[in-house]
Amino acid sequence: MGERVVRQIVRIDEDLCTGCGVCVGPCAEGAIVMQDGKAKVIREELCDGAGFCLGVCPTGALTLETRETVAFDHSAAEVIIAEKKANYIAQHCFSCSTSEDDRPLLPVRRAGESTWVCTRCLPSLIHG
Ligand code: SF4
Numbered sequence: 001m002g003e004r005v006v007r008q009i010v011r012i013d014e015d016l017c018t019g020c021g022v023c024v025g026p027c028a029e030g031a032i033v034m035q036d037g038k039a040k041v042i043r044e045e046l047c048d049g050a051g052f053c054l055g056v057c058p059t060g061a062l063t064l065e066t067r068e069t070v071a072f073d074h075s076a077a078e079v080i081i082a083e084k085k086a087n088y089i090a091q092h093c094f095s096c097s098t099s100e101d102d103r104p105l106l107p108v109r110r111a112g113e114s115t116w117v118c119t120r121c122l123p124s125l126i127h128g
Contacts, residue, residue, distance in 0.1 A: 002070035008049035017062035023053040030080035041068040045073035093118035
């Protein structure tokens with residue numbers, strides 16, 4: 001069992017989670033998995049509490065909380081990150097189809113769906 005610390009970590013509201021699975025991809029460390037039709041953080045040492053998953057959840061099931069848990073395990077996370085890189089599929093901007101390999105993408109909510117927008121298309125979304 002790892003060192004116990006008080007830190008920020010993702011909280012998943014099971015009542016709000018529809019099991020869509022959209023939050024799994026943005027979690028580079030693989031902390032979020034689908035189990036019995038719900039998103040779960042099974043290995044808390046893999047969640048760094050950065051909250052990249054929060055913006056993509058269509059139901060607001062994901063939040064951050066500060067509580068006692070195991071310390072974030074960089075070494076274990078790096079193993080997962082390396083495995084995910086081997087199976088990497090680039091996401092694309094919904095507006096111009098630019099790949100995240102060519103320009104940074106940000107998660108956005110649009111017409112009831114969670115999707116990605118590139119940094120070039122984002123200003124027109126904001127300002128019209
Ligand atoms: S994105 Fe939200 S609703 Fe979908 S699986 Fe993750 S926590 Fe559940």
